[in-house]
Amino acid sequence: MKNSYIYFFFLISLLGCSKAIAPVDSALDQQILHFGNGSEPQGLDPHIVTGVPEHHLLIAMCEGLTIANPKGGENLPGVAKSWTISPDGKTYTFFLQEDAKWSNGDLLTASDFVWSWMRILTPSLGSQYPDMLYYVKGAPEYHQGLTDDFSSVGVTAVNDYELKVELTNATPFFIKLLSHYSTYPVHKDTVLKHGTIDDRNGQWTRPGNFVCNGPMNLKTWELNKEITVEKNPLYWDASNVRLNEIRYYPVSNESTEDRMFRAGQLHVTNVVPLEKCPVYIENENPDLRIEPYMGTYFYRVNTNHPVLKDKRVRLALAYALNRKQIVEKVSKCGQLAAYSFTPPGTAGYEPDTSISFNPELAKSLLAEAGYEDTSTFPVLEILFNTQEGHRKIALAVQQMWQQNLGISVQLVNQDWKVYLAREMTGDFQISRAGWIGDYEDPNTFLDTLRPNRGNNKTGWENQEYDDLLAIANSTNDQALRYEYLNQAEKLLISEMPIIPIYTYVKAYQISSDVKGWYPNIIDTHHPKFIYLER
Amino acid sequence: MLQVILKRIAIAIPVILVVASITFFLVRMAPGGPFDAEKVVPPQVMKNLNAVYNLDAPLLVQYKDYMFNLVQGDFGPSFRYPGRSVTEMIFTGLPVTLELALYAILIAMVIGGVAGVLAAVKRNTALDYIPMTIAMIGICMPTFLLGPLLVLFFGIHLELLPVSGWGSLSGDKILPSITLGAAYAAYIARLSRGGMLETLGQDYIRTARAKGLPEYQVILRHALQGGLVPVVSFLGPAIAGLIGGSFVVETIFQIPGLGRFYVEAAFNRDYTMILGTTIFFSALIIFFNLLSDIAVLLMNPRARSEA
Numbered sequence: 107m108k109n110s111y112i113y114f115f116f117l118i119s120l121l122g123c124s125k126a127i128a129p130v131d132s133a134l135d136q137q138i139l140h141f142g143n144g145s146e147p148q149g150l151d152p153h154i155v156t157g158v159p160e161h162h163l164l165i166a167m168c169e170g171l172t173i174a175n176p177k178g179g180e181n182l183p184g185v186a187k188s189w190t191i192s193p194d195g196k197t198y199t200f201f202l203q204e205d206a207k208w209s210n211g212d213l214l215t216a217s218d219f220v221w222s223w224m225r226i227l228t229p230s231l232g233s234q235y236p237d238m239l240y241y242v243k244g245a246p247e248y249h250q251g252l253t254d255d256f257s258s259v260g261v262t263a264v265n266d267y268e269l270k271v272e273l274t275n276a277t278p279f280f281i282k283l284l285s286h287y288s289t290y291p292v293h294k295d296t297v298l299k300h301g302t303i304d305d306r307n308g309q310w311t312r313p314g315n316f317v318c319n320g321p322m323n324l325k326t327w328e329l330n331k332e333i334t335v336e337k338n339p340l341y342w343d344a345s346n347v348r349l350n351e352i353r354y355y356p357v358s359n360e361s362t363e364d365r366m367f368r369a370g371q372l373h374v375t376n377v378v379p380l381e382k383c384p385v386y387i388e389n390e391n392p393d394l395r396i397e398p399y400m401g402t403y404f405y406r407v408n409t410n411h412p413v414l415k416d417k418r419v420r421l422a423l424a425y426a427l428n429r430k431q432i433v434e435k436v437s438k439c440g441q442l443a444a445y446s447f448t449p450p451g452t453a454g455y456e457p458d459t460s461i462s463f464n465p466e467l468a469k470s471l472l473a474e475a476g477y478e479d480t481s482t483f484p485v486l487e488i489l490f491n492t493q494e495g496h497r498k499i500a501l502a503v504q505q506m507w508q509q510n511l512g513i514s515v516q517l518v519n520q521d522w523k524v525y526l527a528r529e530m531t532g533d534f535q536i537s538r539a540g541w542i543g544d545y546e547d548p549n550t551f552l553d554t555l556r557p558n559r560g561n562n563k564t565g566w567e568n569q570e571y572d573d574l575l576a577i578a579n580s581t582n583d584q585a586l587r588y589e590y591l592n593q594a595e596k597l598l599i600s601e602m603p604i605i606p607i608y609t610y611v612k613a614y615q616i617s618s619d620v621k622g623w624y625p626n627i628i629d630t631h632h633p634k635f636i637y638l639e640r
Numbered sequence: 641m642l643q644v645i646l647k648r649i650a651i652a653i654p655v656i657l658v659v660a661s662i663t664f665f666l667v668r669m670a671p672g673g674p675f676d677a678e679k680v681v682p683p684q685v686m687k688n689l690n691a692v693y694n695l696d697a698p699l700l701v702q703y704k705d706y707m708f709n710l711v712q713g714d715f716g717p718s719f720r721y722p723g724r725s726v727t728e729m730i731f732t733g734l735p736v737t738l739e740l741a742l743y744a745i746l747i748a749m750v751i752g753g754v755a756g757v758l759a760a761v762k763r764n765t766a767l768d769y770i771p772m773t774i775a776m777i778g779i780c781m782p783t784f785l786l787g788p789l790l791v792l793f794f795g796i797h798l799e800l801l802p803v804s805g806w807g808s809l810s811g812d813k814i815l816p817s818i819t820l821g822a823a824y825a826a827y828i829a830r831l832s833r834g835g836m837l838e839t840l841g842q843d844y845i846r847t848a849r850a851k852g853l854p855e856y857q858v859i860l861r862h863a864l865q866g867g868l869v870p871v872v873s874f875l876g877p878a879i880a881g882l883i884g885g886s887f888v889v890e891t892i893f894q895i896p897g898l899g900r901f902y903v904e905a906a907f908n909r910d911y912t913m914i915l916g917t918t919i920f921f922s923a924l925i926i927f928f929n930l931l932s933d934i935a936v937l938l939m940n941p942r943a944r945s946e947a
Contacts, residue, residue: 146721151722151723156679229684229688230692232689232691233685249684306722306723307717307722311723328896329724329732330896330897330901355894358891361788362803365792371802371804371805523671523673524670524671524672526676528671530680539678561680563680
């Protein structure tokens with residue numbers, strides 16, 4: 107009988123429910139942003155975590171020397187109100203905001219940056235982003251344990267509000283790096299109160315312990331449910347922050363996120379479900395946004411493979427793909443056909459490369475490589491991680507190569523970690539890959555294919571390419587630099603160790619109540635500019 | 641009875657240790673490691689990370705260290721979530737999963753039990769065929785279909801209930817509980833119908849009727865106890881299954897339960913988390929099976945005398 111009461115209670119609760127007020131409606135007055143954040147963040151320590159959900163949280167709660175410009179273009183002042191660069195481009199002097207404070211009220215000074223950069227470069231911390239500071243003089247040597255004297259690293263607090271940074275080479279994109287969370291300061295006393303400088307498991311990032319210097323403060327953190335941040339009244343620019351609270355939901359299931367948005371539980375989604383995107387485009391969904399994104403979807407070629415080491419074969423494979431058809435008929439979510447590795451428009455850089463769809467040329471290249479009779483061409487494998495979108499693209503590529511070149515390809519899908527392990531050990535022939543830039547500059551793409559870079563994975567090495575990048579990154583003249591990078595890009599495309607397929611777009615849904623949110627190629631939307639208004 | 645319980649516990653301990661050992665070596669045999677990512681971790685950093693988590697020691701040494709910590713109740717730190725221990729994560733997700741499982745099993749028992757008993761009593765009538773057909777559909781319909789259907793209808797079209805969450809918005813626990821409970825309600829309906837039919841054919845029921853007892857008393861006082869024995873023996877594995885299998889419902893409804901941690905740990909190669917949750921679930925399954933066996937012993941005199 108007791109159970110019957112519960113059953114009765116459920117029925118009554120269901121029938122008794124009236125139309126609920128959607129959270130996005132009640133959020134307007136209180137300025138609470140409901141944000142779909144993809145997945146549960148690994149943590150909130152800016153020197154340890156990697157990933158996009160973590161990035162969303164950290165730009166709200168902490169701040170580096172500069173912040174990314176929400177409208178694109180040059181970075182804006184962050185903790186540094188201004189800076190000067192020496193004529194040789196190797197010495198940067200940052201002048202810090204004098205009213206910059208930590209969320210516990212302590213003053214934020216230049217020595218906080220020195221200590222924080224020492225922390226991320228401490229080898230035993232096991233940070234995965236120390237290379238963001240490798241441009242600083244002496245930083246790689248310190249991180250690799252060649253010296254334990256941090257004074258040899260080119261970062262010095264001249265006084266409380268002046269920070270001097272010396273670089274090994276002129277690095278024109280250095281200011282852009284400084285909005286990345288790995289370069290953020292952390293509060294020394296708080297970190298040390300809960301562990302040592304290299305403690306990965308310190309409890310300083312928990313609510314109640316967390317101290318940082320951004321426009322928002324950590325309020326609550328319920329694992330796999332919600333992270334709430336609230337306005338930080340001690341932030342130096344607090345008077346311009348209009349949001350009172352942001353609630354981040356780690357919704358990893360795209361369909362769930364879509365339903366939450368439709369039910370008024372979210373203002374912004376992280377993605378749009380693959381199958382819904384073409385439908386929303388067709389129905390002209392007013393909340394749908396499709397914006398260029400600084401990422402490239404490509405096929406990585408193992409140039410150590412006996413057949414694929416011949417660049418004519420690689421070029422033939424690239425020319426036999428109709429990229430336009432792939433983006434229009436297969437991916438169908440506004441992606442742009444890619445003819446370069448670096449997405450066009452990255453920090454004003456426009457790669458001058460082309461990859462024509464030319465089956466005849468492709469066939470003749472294959473014939474030149476000794477495969478006039480394509481029946482002698484071995485069956486190649488395309489490796490990809492299990493995901494419907496990747497499978498569809500692989501199927502289209504398989505069909506295009508069969509149709510345009512007469513060669514057979516096998517599709518091999520693997521669990522994410524197995525796929526990564528196979529790529530890393532070179533146990534693949536052609537594999538699906540994607541690269542999202544860490545900062546807005548062509549170097550974040552082109553650098554990956556230099557010899558001895560872990561992310562190269564193709565086995566392709568080219569001295570001329572390496573030299574061009576080295577020259578480009580030591581010149582201070584941006585136009586000249588882009589010219590060198592363009593030459594490198596052309597060389598890369600003429601060798602085709604990677605076959606670009608499309609440039610990513612960021613497809614998501616956003617409520618019309620959200621203002622101060624601008625499209626930008628790095629998909630960074632700093633909370634201090636966002637507010638709600640209907 | 642006490643002897644039976646002690647015997648079962650004595651068997652459970654080596655079972656859990658064997659499960660832990662097999663899982664330990666299986667996860668290590670799987671390709672890929674916890675720190676592999678699309679952006680390759682530099683060798684120096686990987687070396688540091690392996691040192692931090694004792695992954696640079698020989699495998700047998702790691703096994704010995706893990707088992708040594710395990711018997712002291714220490715599941716170790718999560719590799720995926722720095723600063724979180726596996727124990728903390730299990731006990732964060734567990735109450736939510738248990739609550740969800742409890743509501744689901746209550747719904748399953750009430751709906752399934754009533755439908756099954758009614759179907760048995762009104763055998764070969766519409767009251768038998770209709771609930772049993774619905775039960776069959778319920779068994780066949782996967783939660784990943786039922787959940788979104790309920791959400792579309794009650795959440796998006798009628799706007800009566802929240803489409804996701806757990807304890808954040810009023811009424812957000814209703815749809816996930818129904819979704820998870822539905823399939824089990826169907827099983828219970830079929831089991832209780834079968835059990836009741838068998839019991840209703842027994843001599844002691846005929847005796848009760850011959851004494852002139854009203855039919856409702858025959859069913860409630862005499863038939864029900866015997867008729868529900870199959871349901872009770874099903875409940876142990878069912879609750880364990882609900883807890884372990886709640887992943888899909890937790891994902892559909894964005895519920896911060898243990899199921900999501902478990903599955904994500906496997907994808908992330910979060911070694912300690914996979915081990916911790918596997919061992920914990922094994923212990924739970926053993927515990928609920930034991931509870932259900934005890935309940936059967938209490939309800940069934942024949943089983944008691946055999947024990």
